[in-house]
Amino acid sequence: MLRLPPFRFLQPSTAREAALLLAEHGSAAMAVAGGTDLYPNLKRRQFEPKVLVSLRELAGTRGIAANGSLRLGAMTTLTEVERHADVRRRWPALARAAGLVSSPPLRNAGTIGGNLCVDTRCTYYNQTEFWRASIGYCMKKDGTICLVAPGSDKCWALSSSDTAPVMIALGAEATLVGPDGERRLPVAELYGRDGIAYLAKRPDEILTEIHVPDRAGWETTYRKLRRRGSIDFPILGVAAAVRRDAGGVVEDARIVLGAVHTHPVEAVDAQAFLVGKRLDPETIDRAAGIAYKPARPLDNADLSYAWRKRMARIEVARALRELAGLPTGDLPPVVA
């Protein structure tokens, strides 16, 4: 049985206190929310913090308020997001993405903030310490080279959050509280460009709130590809959102791919292509052919990377067909 390593467990009551504790202990400390990702990672010694700063009791970081826009406390659980009546009705892609994370017990403990900050993943990294030692480790922890791309000076571990692509497609923003104050930035800017430094925020900053704009007039969806219908992380996520005028012409579009790179990838060329067009089958096929090009899957996740790349094109087309009210194809529905 894998055991947790010893650590000190601190329970501050405000986000600023938590940020000050993280600053004080530096690289020896990590924040923990629901712990559904972090605790298994500690058991595999992917991280070895001496101090854990719990975010569970932070004042004002839990709950959902939907007045025009949506405000989510970062400590709100994924189950609460998935089941909230206003979220389901007005931001259905977000409810769907939250409801597709892992399994019910982990969604009851896992938080929306933790989901946006979840570690990147790779076949050579998400293994026990014993397994990783047997192959000489890799750059992300304890080693010096990337085993997927040995000539690379960066890590290509995959961004694997289900809700991050949706938040970006919806234009959400995040509030971060650090030792010196608070700032608000687009969720898209939360992510770095390396599988190790995958978050662009400072390590002592706490994500406290997520703000999602009113998306009345938009049609949105999220589709997830994985081997099993539950538990598995995405090997591809597609968030899509379009706003059409009364005649069905696309006025604005967002397509964001998950699990294809170290960060969520916005398919900007496909978005631009869709504007001014109707969502007919030919336009959708051409948009999907543009959208999948920035996907860079490597041989470091489940199933073959060439197949995952091909599926990016197919799943973008299915997402757009869903928004257009067209049949999506012969796969079983993504939502039970």
Ligand SMILES: Cc1cc2nc3c(=O)[nH]c(=O)nc-3n(C[C@H](O)[C@H](O)[C@H](O)COP(=O)(O)OP(=O)(O)OC[C@H]3O[C@@H](n4cnc5c(N)ncnc54)[C@H](O)[C@@H]3O)c2cc1C
């Ligand atoms: C078997 C299994 C299957 C899973 N499947 C999926 C899946 O399908 N899709 C998916 O997206 N995830 C999946 N996960 C990962 C995880 O359960 C979810 O991402 C969950 O939402 C993480 O939230 P948490 O509160 O438990 O985060 P934690 O585990 O507590 O933290 C995760 C990381 O985020 C940081 N962090 C957490 N909250 C904050 C905050 N407010 N501010 C700053 N930093 C913070 C922590 O320091 C840590 O680095 C799976 C995990 C397991 C074990």
Ligand code: SF4
């Ligand atoms: S992409 Fe390379 S460096 Fe990153 S976790 Fe995988 S093997 Fe390690």
